[in-house]
Every structure is written in C-alpha cells, then in structure tokens.
Amino acid sequence: xxxxxxxxxxxxxxxxxxxxxxxxxxxxxxxxxxxxxxxxxxxxxxxxxxxxxxxxxxxxxxxxxxxxxxxxxxxxxxxxxxxxxxxxxxxxxxxxxxxxxxxxxxxxxxxxxxxxxxxxxxxx
Ligand code: HEC
Numbered sequence: 001x002x003x004x005x006x007x008x009x010x011x012x013x014x015x016x017x018x019x020x021x022x023x024x025x026x027x028x029x030x031x032x033x034x035x036x037x038x039x040x041x042x043x044x045x046x047x048x049x050x051x052x053x054x055x056x057x058x059x060x061x062x063x064x065x066x067x068x069x070x071x072x073x074x075x076x077x078x079x080x081x082x083x084x085x086x087x088x089x090x091x092x093x094x095x096x097x098x099x100x101x102x103x104x105x106x107x108x109x110x111x112x113x114x115x116x117x118x119x120x121x122x123x124x
Contacts, residue, residue: 032068037069037075037092042114052096052100052110053111053114055107062096065096065099066093066096070094073092079122084123088119094108096110
C-alpha cells in the first residue's frame with residue numbers, strides 16, 4: 001500500500017513536469033494570486049466582471065470569470081477572518097456561474113455581491 005502511494009506521488013510529479021502550465025493568461029495559470037485575480041477580474045477599464053455583468057462577455061470570458069472566482073475562493077487573504085472571506089467569495093462564484101449559465105437575474109446579482117469596498121475594508 002505504501003509503495004503504491006509513493007508511485008502515485010512520483011507519477012503525479014512526472015506528469016506535472018511534462019505538462020507545464022501555460023503562463024500567458026491568468027485564468028489558465030494554475031495558481032494566480034489574489035492580486036492577479038483583482039487585476040484581471042476587477043481592475044478598470046477592461047475588467048472581466050463588468051463585461052459579464054453588462055452582458056458584453058463572450059462565453060469564454062464568462063468561463064474565465066468563473067475560473068478566477070474559483071481560484072479566489074480557494075485562496076486566503078492576508079487580512080480578515082476566513083468565514084467572511086468564504087462567504088464573500090462563494091457568493092461571487094455562484095453569481096458568476098449563474099451568469100455563465102445565462103440565468104436572467106445573474107447580472108444584477110453579480111453587481112450586488114461584487115462589493116469592492118466591503119471586501120477591501122475587511123480583507124485588503
Ligand atoms: C472577495 C473580496 C474582494 C472583492 C469583492 C473585491 N476585492 Fe479587490 N482585493 C481584495 C483583496 C484581498 C486585495 C488585496 C490583494 C493583495 O494585495 O494581495 C484586493 C486588491 C485589489 C486591487 C489591487 C491589485 C493590485 O494590483 O495590487 C484592485 C485594483 C482591486 N482589488 C479592485 C477591486 C474592484 C474594482 C472590486 C469591485 C468590482 C474588487 N476589487 C472587489 C479582495 C476583494
């Protein structure tokens with residue numbers, strides 16, 4: 001059993017060596033930082049959030065926002081408590097998913113939950 005587990009680890013390492021993550025896009029990067037996610041998803045004037053919330057985003061852009069929020073929810077900020085962070089990032093993720101699925105009220109919901117000031121006050 002131990003040997004088997006060791007081989008799984010070795011195999012996993014080999015696979016990750018053979019397939020390096022593409023580094024050109026934040027969404028494709030395995031582990032973007034909170035800062036990078038903010039820059040792609042929220043920083044004006046080309047923020048992905050606004051594109052998705054106004055209905056101007058392509059399907060690929062909607063999927064990228066979902067991916068970024070998934071990564072954001074898995075990260076931990078330097079400040080603030082975990083429960084607050086989880087609650088805020090989960091709301092963002094489910095609103096972005098609803099937008100990607102084309103739910104009618106998704107844009108309004110996304111704008112409501114993407115409360116920049118509230119989250120920055122608690123976690124930035
Ligand atoms: C779920 C919480 C959360 C929400 C919502 C949020 N932010 Fe942030 N933001 C952060 C945290 C945490 C940082 C600090 C990241 C760091 O420096 O490590 C940050 C940093 C930033 C930065 C600085 C990035 C840099 O280059 O240093 C910008 C710009 C930014 N946010 C814009 C926005 C805007 C605009 C919105 C609203 C549309 C927003 N954020 C919503 C958590 C959030």
